[in-house]
Amino acid sequence: MRNVFVLSMLALALSGCKSLVEKGDNLFQAGMYSQSAEYYERALKEDPHDIEAQKGLMQARNKILDKGLIDVRMLRLGGNPTGAALRLESLLRNQIEWQIEPFGPIANTQNEEIDYTTQWLKARAAQLGQSRFPDQFRFFEHRYAFLISNAQLHSQFSTYRAALQNKAHAQCSRMSTKVNDERFFLRQFTEKYCMAWDLPQSLESISHDSSRYSSIELTPRFKVNLHRTSRQANSLHTSSTKLKKIFRESLWYSPVGEKTFKLNFDASLEHIRNAKLVSRQTHFTLTEEKQSKVDPSNTLDIEVKKAYSYPVTEFTEQFSIDAKYAGTVAQQQIEFRVDDSQTHYTQSHQADFPQLNIKPVKATFLDVDAKLDKQLDILQLDFKTQLARIWTETHCNGLIGTQYGEYILRCGKIAPDNEFVNSWFKKQFGLNYQEMAALYAL
Template sequence: MTKNTAIICALLLAISGCKSLVYKGNKLYEAGMYRQAAEYYEQALAEDPEDLEAKQGLTLARDKLIDKGLIDVRMLRLANNHTAAANRLEEIVRNQAQWQVKPNGAIANTQREELDYARQWLQDEARILATTPYPDRFKLFEYNYRYLIDNAQLSSILSRYYETLLSRAKQQCNKLSDRVKGQRHFLKSFTEQYCLAWQTPKKLSVDSKDQSRYDSMYIKERVDLDLHYGNSIKGQYATFVSSLNRAFNQSLWFSPNGSQDLILELDIDADYYRAMNQFVQRKHYTLEVEKPDPSDPGKTHTVEETKEFAYPVTIYDEKFDLDISYKASLSRRYINGSASENKQNKTRSHQADFERLDIKPLQPNFLDLNSLSQNAFDKLTTKFIADLDATWEQHFCGHSLGTDQGENILRCARLNPENDFVNNWFTQNFGVTYAQMKTLYGI
């Protein structure tokens, strides 16, 4: 542990017992921990929006954060790390917009000076990006530095590149559109969304049915519920079946344009047995009683007398067995899962109430069938979802990933966005990663 970390930990420990959020914020502010101080002032204002001391503390803490941030910007710029300096300055002006504050005094002067340097860097970067064959990199640049661009009043200057960028984007759009046909349903959706974002709307056509996906799931049930006292499990089972259907409908395997039913075979066996026996519990205790003294009939003496207290007790023997499983053939891949709960329990009860022997009424502690059943149902639902995802990834992120002109790339990306092959494809075609494309266009 470093010395600074130890000091911070000691300070936080010292103020942890204090009730006042403002007091904690003040102490952190005095220690130079402005971000943590601001968090406490914000919590105080959430409880009391009119707390004047918290308002003042928050303003001071944010001023310090901006001042410190601008020092970071200057140091990065002087070290010729202009990209990091611009990123830090973007964060500062974004925070100012969100906090609805304007810099003043020395802070404002420093910010204007750094903004001038950033303005030149932004123009240089924009000019370079505008010469690349990737218009999406320019759009990502505008998105990442949108607050700086606005503060530096660069929108009109950057707009001079839009005609060229739009022309290149249209070429990309037409290139993608030429690939859309047959079973390339994901490519169709992506291309239409991409073209629309670049003001080139397209109405594309593929096969009416997606041969690889399913438009519904049919559950073939084999149900054997011998429950007696556990009839509520029937309702839980019905809810479980609904959760399987919901999981399937929310998976990538489902599509209204799917061409087939997924047949899921579901087996459940549930047995609950409860036997009860009664017996009489007997317990003895002693009492001190006065009896005539045999040696002196006119006197009595104290003797201990044994008494018996008898009361009926019921003993219950329980046994619960639940076994549930599924299996299906999903795009020629076999999936299956199972879960079980097997419990035995012995419990007793009585209604006796006898203080002398510390005997109180006792309720039976039966098995919690609802919790046991729900645990099995939840496990199997989780396994089913995992199987759906794993099978999708095996099918579309395997050897066929580079085929179909990007169709399988897009299918794989929906579940595995960090796949190297996926990001290589996006970088080669658009100059940005899949995650960055998703940020720009919501794909």
Template sequence: MTRMLALVGAVFFLSACTSLVEKGDKLYEQGMYQQAAEFYQQALNEDATDVEAQQRLNQARYKIIDRGLIEVRMLRLAANQVGAADKLEAILRNQSSWHIEAMGAQAATQSEEIRYAEQFLRTQAKDLASSTYPDKFRWFEHKYAFLVANAQLTSLLTGYQQQLSEQATNKCHTLAEQVQGQRFFLKQLAQKYCSAWGVSPTFKLDQRDQSRYRSIVFNKQLQLNTSKRRAHQQLIDGALRELKDQFQQSIWYSPFGDNVLNLTITADVDYQRNSIQKQQEKRYLVKELRLDPNDKSKQVEVDIERVYIYPQTHYHEEYSARLSYSGQLATMQFANQYIDSKNNRTVSHSADFEEAELTPRTAKFLDQTGAFSDYLKHLTQGTSEELTKLWANQYCQNQYAQNSTENVLRCARVAPDDDYVNSWFERQFGIDYKAMRTLYGA
């Protein structure tokens, strides 16, 4: 039986994989090679030994490259040299990732397009090296790394490094001169930038960062009117640890921060349970022998209704909680609250009478600690997002602040796509923030 089940499972598994391959084949026949490749890849994810799926995947990928090379040629003929180079770079990266090489006519077309791209790369490299933005050149090297290698232009680009290094060194010293006082984020950028270009400047900074906080202190205001008070306190302590962790993982925290965040935690919990005793009736039937009304000499069995009376306890529970935290971050309110209540009615009795089909019944009371745990989760969820939002409100809105450079870098940490951020980086380095972060981890 076990062997049969294993066989059925194997057949089902193989049929599922075959289905994915068949779906891929249909798309392949329609010329939808990218979508077909995705189905072949799914089949391989389910069975890495599926030789047919691997073969089909390679075929689809060769077709993707064929089509890509046609697009490269069309872009080049349309005088879109940048678009052609970008597309050709993507093809070369895919080939490396897929572990496949162009062959035959495809290889000839690819080589031809690389030769055309070579002249574009040479011109671009020369122009960028003579500009005042050495990082633009470095981003160019990163962006077209595979194309540069295939066009055998590595030595050409290396020849510009001395000239670029001199420009970058000057940029590094300019940044370093601005690192003073409260410019802690500028220091981080300057350190990474200068280190990448082999420069070791010195900085003059204050000891404490006035924009951030080194610790968080909780002021608990608890009114726990419940028999589960101890359990509630333990849950509150756990929630405070969670709040502390989220705060210390946020951008507002720094061991060099100058401030202490005072957060007031309020928890008002009220639980009431009332009970009343009630007499409950349960009617049931018993069989008894009675004289047969048609023949007094005989007895017949008849159903007799009886009543069993027993006591029940009826409970009514009311549970309510009002939770909140509040504090000041910079000049902004950092706060949240959650309010909820529950009502429950339940019954218990100890009657145990089989003839009336009665067994003891236990009251089902509210799970106070479970409910309170859920309430606390509602209170603390989204805290990280709120901290990020408050930081953005503080440093991404005031674009004309006196310390604008530091504000740009503060804003960049939470809003890398902000126009305010990217326009500053493009003016300073010739590339946007994401490119700088890729090159230098800025």
């Protein structure tokens, strides 16, 4: 019996895999090669030895490569060498990951586009090597790392290193003179920047930060009334721990902060379940044969009314949660409340009387754990959102651009697409915030 079950499960798995392959085949025929590859990959996760899925995936990936090379050529011919180079960089990386070696016309097209791109890379490197922004060249090498390595251009590009190093040294020195205890993000950025250009600086350590918090003082006030001991009794305490964790992971926390963040967490949780045993009765009629009083030799069909009684346990559940946090950060009050309540009725019994369509019933109780977790998750998410909002209001509105970029860096942590953040970075480094973040993990 066990072998039959195993074989049945295997058949179901294989039939499901076949279905994925068929979907992949249909998408492939429709020219949707990326989507078809996804279905072949899913099929191979279920059965890594599926020959049809392996074959389909290889064909789809070759088509993706072929189509991608056409995109590269069209971008180049359309006067967009940057887009062509980025697309080619992505394709070559995929080839390595997929272990595909192009052949025939695809290989010829790829080699031709690599030659064009190599010439563009050399010209672009020469141009950026003369730029007053050394980080533009650094990002260029980061962005096209695979193409540059594939074309073995590192030694040629190293000729620009000395001039770029001098410009970076000047930038490093300018930033170092602006560093102080109040500019903690500028200090971190300066350390990373100078180190990346092999120009380590001896900067004074940050001893205090008056704008951030080094600890959180959470005051819980809970009222709990539960019908029995369960994990619900610990859920509020777990939520308290999560609120602390959220704060410590926020930008407001720093080991050198001078403040203590105070947060009140009030919650009232109730889950009562009352049970009552009642007797149910169902009336029904039976036809019975009885001896005739007039003629004892005959029987008569007589309808007899009867009652079937059985015990039923009726349950009444009452659930309610009312939770609220409140605190002050950067002189702004934050608070949020969640609440939910429900009265639920259910019953159970063991009666079994098929003739009356009476079957045993099992009580269906409220999923209090899920309801409680949902509300507390909402509360925690709002707390995280409020902390980010106040950081943005404090460091992105009104004070942007002051303190030699300190507030630019603070704002960029929350709002990397902020117009003023990117204009400042463009002016200072020739790159936007996201590009600089890719280089220096801002």
